[in-house]
Amino acid sequence: MAKLWGGRFQKETDRLVEDFHSSISFDQRLYKYDIKGSIAHASMLGRAGIIEPDEAGAIIRGLEEVLADIEAGRVEFSVGAEDIHMNVEQLLTERVGELGKKLHTARSRNDQVALDIRMYLKDEIDSITALLRGLQASLLDLAEKHLDTVMPGYTHLQRAQPVTYAHHLMAYCEMFRRDEERLGDCRRRTDVMPLGAGALAGTTFPLDREYVARQLGFAAVTENSLDSVSDRDFAVEFAASASLIMVHMSRLCEEIILWSSAEFAFIELDDAYSTGSSMMPQKKNPDVAELIRGKSGRVFGDLQALLTMLKGLPLAYNKDMQEDKEALFDAVDTVKKCLIIFKPMLETIQVKKDVMAQAARGGFTNATDLADYLVRRGMPFREAHEAAGKAVLYCLKKGQTLEGMSLEEYKEFSSLVEEDVYNAIDIRNCVQSRKVPGGPAPGTVAEAIARARQRLG
Ligand code: ARG
Numbered sequence: 001m002a003k004l005w006g007g008r009f010q011k012e013t014d015r016l017v018e019d020f021h022s023s024i025s026f027d028q029r030l031y032k033y034d035i036k037g038s039i040a041h042a043s044m045l046g047r048a049g050i051i052e053p054d055e056a057g058a059i060i061r062g063l064e065e066v067l068a069d070i071e072a073g074r075v076e077f078s079v080g081a082e083d084i085h086m087n088v089e090q091l092l093t094e095r096v097g098e099l100g101k102k103l104h105t106a107r108s109r110n111d112q113v114a115l116d117i118r119m120y121l122k123d124e125i126d127s128i129t130a131l132l133r134g135l136q137a138s139l140l141d142l143a144e145k146h147l148d149t150v151m152p153g154y155t156h157l158q159r160a161q162p163v164t165y166a167h168h169l170m171a172y173c174e175m176f177r178r179d180e181e182r183l184g185d186c187r188r189r190t191d192v193m194p195l196g197a198g199a200l201a202g203t204t205f206p207l208d209r210e211y212v213a214r215q216l217g218f219a220a221v222t223e224n225s226l227d228s229v230s231d232r233d234f235a236v237e238f239a240a241s242a243s244l245i246m247v248h249m250s251r252l253c254e255e256i257i258l259w260s261s262a263e264f265a266f267i268e269l270d271d272a273y274s275t276g277s278s279m280m281p282q283k284k285n286p287d288v289a290e291l292i293r294g295k296s297g298r299v300f301g302d303l304q305a306l307l308t309m310l311k312g313l314p315l316a317y318n319k320d321m322q323e324d325k326e327a328l329f330d331a332v333d334t335v336k337k338c339l340i341i342f343k344p345m346l347e348t349i350q351v352k353k354d355v356m357a358q359a360a361r362g363g364f365t366n367a368t369d370l371a372d373y374l375v376r377r378g379m380p381f382r383e384a385h386e387a388a389g390k391a392v393l394y395c396l397k398k399g400q401t402l403e404g405m406s407l408e409e410y411k412e413f414s415s416l417v418e419e420d421v422y423n424a425i426d427i428r429n430c431v432q433s434r435k436v437p438g439g440p441a442p443g444t445v446a447e448a449i450a451r452a453r454q455r456l457g
Contacts, residue, residue: 159363
């Protein structure tokens with residue numbers, strides 16, 4: 001097939017090369033953006049008098065028909081036409097004839113592809129942001145129901161101090177809020193219009209770049225033609241933000257997996273979000289959570305691929321950059337798929353409050369509260385820590401809890417202990433008294449939920 005760039009060539013492209021360098025199999029998903037961008041470009045060419053206004057009109061009508069054809073499934077893309085940009089141009093020329101050949105005036109595929117992925121990514125950031133917001137809303141609803149659901153908080157996966165399920169979920173809500181902010185930052189830097197950069201050095205034609213930016217809903221135009229066609233830092237930023245979203249989902253998934261084991265038994269996943277074993281009839285596996293945890297690796301890989309692709313490239317465009325698309329698309333698809341399934345899986349979890357509370361009571365999670373009690377009675381914290389530690393050791397040897405010690409036994413460790421110690425180390429009170437801003441006390445968490453709701457709008 002004749003190449004759109006065939007003028008200086010005397011030989012056909014080798015078949016192997018044709019397959020190797022063609023990107024249509026994956027960049028066809030950009031067709032809508034490519035056509036919208038071309039419509040804005042043609043319209044600008046007409047207004048600026050670079051082509052005749054009626055030529056621009058005919059090109060635009062042709063592009064709209066090509067769009068309709070693609071959407072109706074009437075188009076078979078051609079590998080020979082390399083990529084989505086040349087496929088669309090070829091389809092246009094088939095429709096409107098010679099006129100189609102004017103569309104590419106003052107434009108290169110280098111600025112065109114930079115435009116297309118920026119448009120694509122802006123839309124995807126918007127849908128991922130909506131998913132993140134939906135997830136935050138679910139976390140807030142769940143937290144509201146579990147303000148009093150006491151569970152052990154852990155460090156080193158050892159029971160540490162009592163918290164609530166609400167407080168634990170709200171920790172993730174904060175992470176997803178920061179993820180949303182990061183995407184917002186990335187979106188601002190993606191929202192800059194590169195068309196007009198040409199292949200690398202702009203163009204001799206008097207383009208109205210601001211008009212194109214307005215037509216396509218961009219906030220600004222890029223400043224430097226070389227930079228416009230040679231950086232993909234916005235894609236890297238997106239993949240980094242997506243990686244963190246995956247990290248956050250993956251960590252909660254890890255907890256869901258642990259908590260649904262018989263060893264913890266804090267929660268039970270809904271049947272609809274679990275799967276069975278082909279051999280072991282009793283099994284109910286947390287496959288969804290495991291897959292999200294597993295898929296995080298793909299997205300980190302996409303980030304790595306993008307960074308590595310860019311790091312050694314001399315300015316401006318190099319064909320290496322065609323590799324940005326599959327990595328970017330994969331990161332977008334993966335994070336979206338995971339966010340979509342994560343929300344209902346989380347919402348349908350059955351929480352075993354008694355087991356959680358029992359675990360909080362069983363692990364000396366109130367030992368710090370005993371030390372704090374002694375501090376309030378006048379003992380320096382280091383000494384109080386030592387005394388409470390000794391009390392724990394004593395209980396461990398006797399196989400009992402701090403709540404189970406008699407006042408006489410307490411007096412052995414410190415004469416400062418009085419009857420009110422039992423109130424101070426009661427697990428519910430331990431949570432209740434952590435009223436410090438950011439703490440797990442139900443009232444404090446309720447306020448945090450209210451603030452988060454306000455922010456979510
Ligand atoms: N398919 C190419 C890409 O995705 C479009 C730009 C090609 N430009 C070029 N000069 N070969 O990067």
